[in-house]
Amino acid sequence: MDKELDELKGKLQEAFREATKIYRNRGFQRRIGFGRKPALINVDLANAWTRPGNPFTCENIDEQIIPGVQELMKSCREHNHLIVHVTTCFQNTDRNDPHTDMGLWHNKIPVEAVNQKDTSLWAIDTRIAPRDGEHVLIKKGASAFHGTYLSGYLRSAGIDTILVTGVTATACVRETICDGLAEGFRPIAVRECIGDRIPGAVDWNLFDIDAKFGDVVSLSDCKNFLDTINFRND
Amino acid sequence: MDKELDELKGKLQEAFREATKIYRNRGFQRRIGFGRKPALINVDLANAWTRPGNPFTCENIDEQIIPGVQELMKSCREHNHLIVHVTTCFQNTDRNDPHTDMGLWHNKIPVEAVNQKDTSLWAIDTRIAPRDGEHVLIKKGASAFHGTYLSGYLRSAGIDTILVTGVTATACVRETICDGLAEGFRPIAVRECIGDRIPGAVDWNLFDIDAKFGDVVSLSDCKNFLDTINFRND
Amino acid sequence: MDKELDELKGKLQEAFREATKIYRNRGFQRRIGFGRKPALINVDLANAWTRPGNPFTCENIDEQIIPGVQELMKSCREHNHLIVHVTTCFQNTDRNDPHTDMGLWHNKIPVEAVNQKDTSLWAIDTRIAPRDGEHVLIKKGASAFHGTYLSGYLRSAGIDTILVTGVTATACVRETICDGLAEGFRPIAVRECIGDRIPGAVDWNLFDIDAKFGDVVSLSDCKNFLDTINFRND
C-alpha cells in the first residue's frame, strides 16, 4: 500500500509537471497573493471528521492538520484576526422523509451520519475549540459560502483574504475556495492543513486549486503573514 | 390614535385604488396562482417578535396571526405539506466587536436584542412549536432565502409554491416573498397572518407585494388550497 | 388629483411621524453612514423606464432623477469611483413558452415588454450613458444583487458603500438596497434620484428603507461625499 501510494504520488508529480508547462505557457497558475485583512476559515474540523470511527473520518488529523491549525489560530488570536469555525449537520436525517434538510446530498454521500441532535458529532474538535466571540458556521452543503451568510459576514468585517484549512480537499475545502474567489476574496489554501480520506485526493485537488482558484501556501508563510500583516498595514 | 389610524387606512385605500388603475392599465397586479406542491414558511414567529417586551415585539399576534398560523399548520400536518419555521439570532451581539455576525445590520436596527445564547428569545413561539422533522431555519438577514440554503432545500423537496406568514411585512416577510419569486417559487402572502409594528406598514407592504411579487390571499382560501391540493393532483 | 396626492402625502407624513416615535423608542432608524470606498449603482435607468410609452415608464425622470444622476456621475468620474449601470431584459418573452427566462415574474408584471433583441428598450438612457470601462449589469429579477455577480464584483474592487439611484422604489431599488446590506455594503438611497410610477410609493418605500436597510440621504450630501472621500482617506 505504501509503495503503491508512493508510485501514485510520483506519477501525479510527473503529470503536474507536464500540466504546469501547459498552464504556465498559457497564463494559468498565476499568484493571487495575500491581501491586507485576513480571516481564517477552518472547514469541517469537527468530530465526525477529526475523530476515528465515523464515515467522514479523515487522515493526517492528529499529527499534522490539528497542530498546524493550532499555530494559525494562535497567530489569529494574538493579532485579532477573524476566525470562522465551519461545521456540517442536519436536523432531519431520515432518508425516507422527503422533507429532510439533507436535500439531495444523501443520494451521493452518507450525510445521515451527522444528526444535529448529537452535538458530539458536529461540535468543533476540542483541540481547536472556538473561543467566545468566534463564529461557528453550520452549513448544509460542501461550500462554506453557498447557501450561507459567510460572504456578507466577511465583507461587513472588511476581510479581503481567506486562509482556508480543513477537510476535505475534494469537497468542502475546494468548494469554499472556489466560491471565496467568486465572492471577491483572495483564497489561500494552507498546504499542510488540508486533508482527505483517499490516496492522492489532496494532491490533485491542491494542484487544481493552485492552478485556477487560490494560492497553495506553506503553513510557515501563512503564519508569517498573520503575524506581520497588521504591522505592514500601519 | 384610532381615529388617526382609520384616517390613514382610508387615505391609503384611496391611494391604492388610484394606483390599481395605473397598474391594471399597464399589466401589473397579475395573479401568479397556487402551484401543485406547497410549503408553509413561518417567518420570525419567535418569542422576541411574538411576546411583549422586546424591541421586536409586533402587533396582532395573539388574536390574529398565531390562530391563523395554527390553522394552516393543522392542514399542513394532516396532508404532510412541508413546514419551515424561520427565526433570527446572532452569536456575537457586541456592537463594538468588528467580528460580530450581526454584519452591518445593527447599524440600522436593534438586532443585538436577539443573542443566540438566550434561546427564549429566538425559540419559535410554543403555540406554533415545530414538531420533530419540521425544519427550523436560523437566518441573519431579512430574507429567509438570501444567505441561507432554503432555495436548495425546497427544490430538493419538489416544492413549487410558498405560503408565507409572520413578521414583519416591512422586512423579513417582504424580502422572503421577493426572493422566493426570484428563486422560482410561487409566493402567496397569507393576508391575515402577516404583521408589523407600525401603523399602515402592513397595508402598504401587502399592496406592493400583491402588485409585483406574490398574491395576497385570504387565510380561508389558503387553508382550502392546503386541504385539497393532494386530492387535485391525483 | 393633485389635491388628493397632497392629502395622501400629508397623511403619510403624519403616519411616519407616529412610526418614527415607535421606531426611535425601540432602537430602529439608526444611521449606517458612509464608508470609505463608494460605488454608484444606477438601477434600471434604461429607456423602457425613463422614456414615455412603455408599461415601465416612471415619473419625475426628466426634471429630477436624470439631472441628479448626472451630477453624481460627474463626481464619480472626476474621482474615479466605480459606476454600475443596471438594466433588465429577457431573451425569450413568449409567455406561453415554459422555457422563458422571465421565470415566474411575468405572472405578476409585464416583463414581456423588455425583449433583449430590442436594444432600444433596455439600453441605458443616453443622457447618462455608460463610458468605456463602466459596467453594464443585466439582471432578470428585482435585485441587482440576487442572481448576479454584483457582490463579488464590488468586493473585488474593495467597495464598502453603495449609493443607489433609479427606479422603482417599490421593487428594484428597494431590493438592491436590502440585498446590498445583507452582502455587507453600506446602502445609501439618494433621495432625489429614486422614482416610481404610482402616488405615494416613493414615500412609503423610502421610509421603510431608512428605518431598516439603508440611509436615505440628500443628493447634495451624497455629492459632497463623493467629492471629498478620497481626500478624507489620505
Added chain:
Amino acid sequence: MDKELDELKGKLQEAFREATKIYRNRGFQRRIGFGRKPALINVDLANAWTRPGNPFTCENIDEQIIPGVQELMKSCREHNHLIVHVTTCFQNTDRNDPHTDMGLWHNKIPVEAVNQKDTSLWAIDTRIAPRDGEHVLIKKGASAFHGTYLSGYLRSAGIDTILVTGVTATACVRETICDGLAEGFRPIAVRECIGDRIPGAVDWNLFDIDAKFGDVVSLSDCKNFLDTINFRND
C-alpha cells in the same frame, strides 16, 4: 508523451480502485439517478474553448465532445427539453483597472483573453449553435449557478435534473455540478462530453464528482433518458 499518459491513466485507475473500496465501505459513491424533468447545460462550449489558438482551447473537442453534444441537443429539441448554453466573457479586460469585471480571477487565469466586445471569442460554437428561444447564459466565474439566475430559471421551468457537458472538468463543469446539487437539482455528468486541457484532469475530476456530487453517466444512457422520459412520465 502518449506512453506517459497511459502510465498516468493506469496509475490513476489503480488509485481510483483503492479509493472506491474506501468510499463504498463508508457509503460514498451512491447513485442520485435521473429525475423526471431534465435540462441540458452546455458549459463554455464557446469558440475560445472549442477552437484552436486561445489560452482556453481544450482537447477532444472536434472528435468527441461536439458530436456528443449534438446528439444530446437533437434529443432535447425533439422532446422539448430545456437547453442552456453557458459562456464566459468580460466587459473590461484591463488588468490594471481596479474596476474590471474580471474580479480577482485574472490573478489566477488568463480571463483577459475573453473580451465581450469580440463576440467571436465567446459566441457558442456554431456546430452547436443556440436556436431561437434557447437560453444563452453569460457568467463571470466558474460555476453556471454562482452569481447567476440559473437556479431560479430552472426551478421556474420545473426542472429537477441537469445533464452537464462542456469544459473544463477542473473548473466550470465541476463547479456547475457541485452548485447544481446544492441548489436541489440531480446533476448528471455526461462522460464523453466533458473535456479539459491537461493530462489526467478529466479523470480525477470525474472521479471526485461521481463519488460526491453527481452521477457520471455514458452518453448513450443520457441520450436514452432524454428520449424516453416524457413517455415514462405519462
